[in-house]
Amino acid sequence: MPDTPQHDLPKPVLLVCTTCRAGQPLAEGETPPGRHMLDALEHALAAHPAPPVELRPVTCLSVCRQGCAAAMTQPGKWSYLLGHLSPALAGDLLAYGETYAAHATGAVLPSRRPESLRGAVLGRLPSLAEPSKDNAA
Amino acid sequence: MPDTPQHDLPKPVLLVCTTCRAGQPLAEGETPPGRHMLDALEHALAAHPAPPVELRPVTCLSVCRQGCAAAMTQPGKWSYLLGHLSPALAGDLLAYGETYAAHATGAVLPSRRPESLRGAVLGRLPSLAEPSKDNAA
Numbered sequence: 001m002p003d004t005p006q007h008d009l010p011k012p013v014l015l016v017c018t019t020c021r022a023g024q025p026l027a028e029g030e031t032p033p034g035r036h037m038l039d040a041l042e043h044a045l046a047a048h049p050a051p052p053v054e055l056r057p058v059t060c061l062s063v064c065r066q067g068c069a070a071a072m073t074q075p076g077k078w079s080y081l082l083g084h085l086s087p088a089l090a091g092d093l094l095a096y097g098e099t100y101a102a103h104a105t106g107a108v109l110p111s112r113r114p115e116s117l118r119g120a121v122l123g124r125l126p127s128l129a130e131p132s133k134d135n136a137a
Numbered sequence: 138m139p140d141t142p143q144h145d146l147p148k149p150v151l152l153v154c155t156t157c158r159a160g161q162p163l164a165e166g167e168t169p170p171g172r173h174m175l176d177a178l179e180h181a182l183a184a185h186p187a188p189p190v191e192l193r194p195v196t197c198l199s200v201c202r203q204g205c206a207a208a209m210t211q212p213g214k215w216s217y218l219l220g221h222l223s224p225a226l227a228g229d230l231l232a233y234g235e236t237y238a239a240h241a242t243g244a245v246l247p248s249r250r251p252e253s254l255r256g257a258v259l260g261r262l263p264s265l266a267e268p269s270k271d272n273a274a
Binding site for chain 2: 013015058060061062063066069071073075079080081083121122123124125126128
């Protein structure tokens with residue numbers, strides 16, 4: 001992975017499932033689509049003037065039937081699980097990363113995501129860093 | 138919500154989407170299926186001899202097309218997003234909670250989940266509490 005600039009403030013982390021076969025059979029020795037997507041993201045990030053996210057490869061996000069898969073997360077924000085992705089969407093994922101990084105809670109409206117990613121959200125998890133106000137319901 | 142016993146060690150949290158319509162139309166004033174599922178979980182938990190999880194209602198887990206939805210999470214473990222749920226699965230969700238609570242990483246094999254939940258996992262997120270060993274890939 002190319003070196004990415006280090007910052008004092010943690011960037012959003014884009015977790016990328018590198019073992020994802022995207023529901024397709026994979027010949028022995030063939031590179032999984034998820035790994036191709038990580039490669040595409042690394043290249044896009046290396047060429048980005050202000051890399052908005054940190055990439056982190058993960059072995060299986062359990063989205064096997066709806067992959068390629070990734071997840072956007074940052075402490076204190078909603079985490080988003082994304083499916084139906086492909087290496088061709090690397091640029092759009094970084095554009096989403098910029099919007100997510102700038103959003104106070106991470107709850108970026110579908111209309112603010114690149115069009116290719118409007119149907120990509122499989123689900124989201126709230127930050128559990130602070131006590132939940134919802135807990136007393 | 139009925140009082141649940143307090144422990145020094147935090148239990149797994151079962152986040153329950155209370156606004157989920159499970160992909161169905163909802164008449165005005167009708168209680169969403171997600172809220173019914175929370176009610177069923179509260180009753181099952183109140184009757185449980187050793188409540189294995191803490192329930193936490195959430196407004197929208199963005200699993201609208203594959204709900205009812207919930208998520209199991211605990212600091213330091215994988216978090217699991219679950220879909221295709223219903224109030225009838227409350228007991229099975231608590232059984233899964235027991236297995237999850239006892240598992241070191243939370244990565245409970247499908248065969249160790251109640252049969253009704255084997256196809257329920259929509260995805261998972263690693264704990265980001267500690268630096269990831271995967272980060273240097």
